[in-house]
Amino acid sequence: MANNAVVNMFKVKELRSRLLFTLLILAVFRLGSVLTIPGINATLLLQYFENIASGAESAFASYMDFFAGGAFEKFSVLMLGVMPYISTQIILQLALVIFPSLKRIAQEDGGQQKVQSWTRIGTIFVCLIQSMAITVYADSINQQVPGAIIFENKVYFNLLAVLTVTTGSMIAVWLGDQITARGIGQGISMIIFAGIVARLPSAVYELIKKVQGGDINVVFVIVAVFLFLAIIGFVVFEQSGERKIPVHYAKRVVGRKMYGGQSSYIPFKINPSGVIPIIFASAFLTFPLQIANSLSxxxxxxxxxxxxxxxxxxxxxxxxxxxxxxFAYFYTQVTLNPTEIAKNIRENGGSIPGIRTDMTEKYLQKVLNRLILPGSLYLAAIALLPTIIQIIFKFPAQISMLMGGTSLLILVGVDIDTMAQVEALLKMHHHDGLTKKGLKSRGL
Incomplete structure (x- = not known):
């Protein structure tokens, strides 16, 4: 009988250490999310956001709060989260495509380390700009709710707030890097994942209150729940689906040995870009959205x-x-470059059955184009769900954002990637995987 996979996760020393380390880092991140920046009256701030239960400002605060895991409305030291880092990544990725000289530097030995350094330096500047906008936003709140800012000296408060928020965001990025290096999963995604999960209890509680108060019809809730479950199933199917491109490698004689002669395949996901386009699009809009609302x-x-x-x-x-x-087209072309794939196939003596060698690149590009457009439209449809649910069913922003869009894709995507990493570590230490598929692959 196969051993319990969950028990095995804690039997393997390496996996146990990585899991506990990840939980510790996420706990530290959540602690920072509730620590209000110096100079802010947390009680008056809470009353202010409770009073603006509707309108454009409420929609803006809920949107920013979603990415910060509830830290924005608390004016916490981590109120910007890792979004400045993602925004800087987008700018640099676009720069690498636009400027060939930068791309050449990135492709040199140690080039990726240089790009990472540029990203971190750029993140500091983005944080400074966004944190300055936050001080203006805080001042506008203070005008509506006198006493929200405790310090009378506004210059002192502004400097302290900018320094605190910028430092908090860089700490959040550092925490994400630690998870990537020593924990489970991709760190930045795990940080966002933790923020989304942390909002689930309050979102469900708010929905229950709305139902009990008669503001939302219970039938709408039942319909929305079934819709939510159906969407999750569809997202899991889509994230796991692959288009396999067969590749046959010819036999080669090297010295006295013969190599090759086997068949393999290139796995292209149904949605090649994954959740990255919707994260990039949200981050790209977050920056001007925050600046415009804060300085309006x-x-x-x-x-x-x-x-x-x-x-x-x-x-x-x-x-x-x-x-x-x-971003679906852009990211796919950067990560799955048909030219590079075709070059690697040719250099290894491979070919795609039925496709001439000189047409390999064109064929791969054609396959990717057929996958990218439906995949991007699928992402766009998922992204629009929260707005549709909120407008039609009158659901609170917290719960509607969790029933579609970026949140749902991140929750499912990060969960699948993390489970794959855990399963790989279990199999490496000769234990059963987490899924039935893993068991079947071992003939169990």
């Missing part, structure tokens, strides 16, 4: 931008769909 009281044109970028409005969702499609 200072300039009329910024208030118009803030109105256009209302997360529940048409233009915001339209721009997000376009960005998702763009």
């Amino acid at each position: 009281s200072k300039a009329t044109w910024l208030s118009k931008v803030a109105s256009v970028l209302n997360p529940l409005g048409f233009w915001y969702n339209f721009i997000e769909v376009l960005l998702i499609i763009f």
